[in-house]
Amino acid sequence: MADILVLGATGTTGSRVAAFLGERGIVARPATRKPDSAAQVRFDWADRATHAPALHRVSAVYLVAPVGVTDPVPLVEPFLEEAVRQGVRRVVQLSSSAVPEGAPGLGALHSLVHATMPEWAVLRPSWFMQNFTREHFVAQGVRGGEIVTATGDGKVAFIDATDIAAVAVHALIDEIPHNTAHILTGPEALSYADAAAIVAQRTGTPVRHRSVTADELARHFTGHGVPADFAALLAALDDDIRAGAEDRVTDTVERITGRPARGFRDFAESEIR
Structure with a gap:
């Protein structure tokens, strides 16, 4: 089997995809701007x-679109054309459960990958559990005792990036191409207030959720250096959660990998300090 190119190989899912491929004896070619x-x-x-x-x-590519780019098609399209010229058969694209095929931005890549590649899959995971750790805005809120979103009481079935990577590896190496989009979630939908309570119980320090309007959240993001157009996009996704767009649970992780998706409480106990 030829190498599998893993874009975003130092990132949250890409690093896990590369590691899982290595464990299976498959040569992963980790790609990064600064090797x-x-x-x-x-x-x-x-x-x-x-x-x-x-x-x-x-032979195959794990595709993570350029980060912070509202319209990634002009960058990704020539890359896919080059991939086809070089005989690449399969592309597995990381997208988001919040972005349907044909929507601006990542949604346009769904159609592009489908139309360009002989074999393909689009992964549409819910919000990452890892957002509660490291340097994400939510993680910063956890450390500061207040998570700020525009989600209201809306719920999200947060997913562990390890589960996303496990599905990605199957989509990359299964003999029969998936040729579909997979909506990936954890096993339970939680509001940010629910998640904050679980985190507070784990850490023993107060953590609360404060919901603001989408406009207020966009201003919060731009105040921390996020470009205005991308900040507005992120805030609008929170507004969709408020309206119930992410209040769903799927069995896709278990159906493809043969094991249940990890729950948020287990993640908090193991990963949040």
């Missing part, structure tokens, strides 16, 4: 000269 080992390959969405070398002798 720090011989095993990694340089890749930069904005530098097309890096695309062809990264795709050489590759």
Whole structure:
């Protein structure tokens, strides 16, 4: 089997995909803008000269779109065309449960991947449990004792990135291509107030949820350096959660991997300090 190119290989899901492939004895080619080992390959969405070398002798690609770009199609389309020219058969794209096919931004990539590649899958995970750790705005709120969103009482079935990566590996290497979109969730839908209470119980320190309007949240993001158009997009997604768009649970993780998706309480006990 030829190599599998893993874009975003130092990121939350890409690093896990590369590790899982390695555990199965499959050569993963981790791509990053700043390689720090011989095993990694340089890749930069904005530098097309890096695309062809990264795709050489590759059979499949785990595709993470350029971060913070509201319209990724102009960057991704020539990359996919180069992939087809080099004989790449399969692309598994990371997207979001909040973005349907054909919607602006990531949604436009769904159609592009489907139309361009002989074999494909689109992963549409819910919000990551890992947003409650590291440097995400939610994690910063956890450390400060207040999570700020525009979600109101809306619920989200938060998903562990490890479960996303497990599904991604199946989509990359299963003999029969999936050729579909997968909505991936955890096993339970929770409001941010519910999640804050679980985190507070785990840490022993107060953590509350404060809901604001979408406009207020957008201003909050821009005040922390997020470009205005991307801040508005993020705030609008929160508003969709408020309206119930993410209040759903699927069995996709268990159906594809053979094991249940991880629950938020288990994640908090293990990962949140």
